[in-house]
Amino acid sequence: MSGSTTLRAKGLILVVEDDPALSLMMRYNLEQRGYRVEMAGDAETALEFLATSRPDAAVLDWMLPGLSGLDLCRRIRSNPALRDLPVLLLTARSEEQDAIRGLDTGADDYLIKPCSIDTLDARLRALLRRHQSSYDVLTFADITLDPETHRVERGGRLLSLGPTEYRLLDLLIRNPRKVFSREDLLRRIWGQNIHVEIRTIDVHIRRLRKAINGPNEIDLVRTVRAAGYALDDGPIAQEGG
Template sequence: MEIVQRILVVEDEPSIAELISINLSHAGYQVEKALQTEVALNIMQESLPSLLILDWMLPGKSGVQFARELRANERFRSLPILMLTAKSDEADKVLGLDSGADDYVTKPFSPKELVARVRAILRRQLPLEETGSVPLSVGPLRLDPLSHRVTIVIPDCDSATVSLGPTEYRLLQFLMSNPERVHSRASLLDKVWGNEVYIEERTIDVHIKRLRAALAPTDSDRFIETVRGSGYRITKIPTQT
């Protein structure tokens, strides 16, 4: 029996929430709606959705603040978040992504584009075809696709588990499956996001930053290197000491 993916829409404008709900329902998703973050949190505590569509401007608590709180919570850290807002400046997009969003859609939006982005985000949670179920290892990093777990293994130290959002996990999985190779932003968009015409290359930098931040407590962020003018790579022997 096919499992229907459940999406929670946090939007304080009922007409917009209904528009989103109708289009996602027609696309085969189960949709719940909340007008504010407190209601959304109660819903998520009872049952975790497959994806959260989150408006930026909400009464009481902004979507940006709520996203940050979710990313700081172990239970909700891996929940995919799509930020929805009228703010369209690049600085606002970066702020939205930095807060923990996996993608960013500006109002007014195309319902077809919104559904396409939802599908893309949910697709990113699936294991990469190139690696299948084979465990990956680069330096101290260990990634197990079956358990969806990333650990840091350092001799004479206890191993540490790294908690990643779905996009950062998929990005790390691709880099680890192709070590020592430099990947351009365009290549990463194609391989990790999957020919997503809506995603901007600037998004890559934000997710690399978030991935490095998650690895930094164990000093493992240095294994992900920036190759100026070319892109990014993961290396077994970092030049940074």
């Protein structure tokens, strides 16, 4: 055996960053970690690449010339072919509301600059593991969720969910009847290092209920007293929420 080691490619990452020095550093470090990397200096160049190629994940700087990273994320989520593309926002913004805004736009994760390459690598690996899981259509009661197309139906009726409500339902439908505390949901939906108020979960649960519950339909999102929330079609003690 030779002394050199060949790294197994972890996937193709599109990095959209307008700072040349930072772009060069990110490309070098990610390639050293085993990724293939495609760089774009603005959103328009990124969209041209995405029109013909499909990366395994995208890292978007929030502040870009012209179309912002946030707007680029919206464009990605509005494209059926890219709707499930893992997106990580990279930004100098550190306010809680900015984090919520980015994630509600459809980003899967959020990192504040400057961050270490170890942290970026760990977040990318987590995103890739999550999105490489089974794409089988998920079903609970009369709700179906297709992870590949992000199509959600109830009783054959197409539902319109926001990005955060979709992630909540995806988590709940993969873990039917399991009760998640508000803290669990905050950690799983928004991540470990983003500080979001507990009441934010209640707001998004109300939105999820409104989106999936039609007239005369049972409310499948149960509020379990002093515990949290669960997707359940059986009798559970509830409180308002």
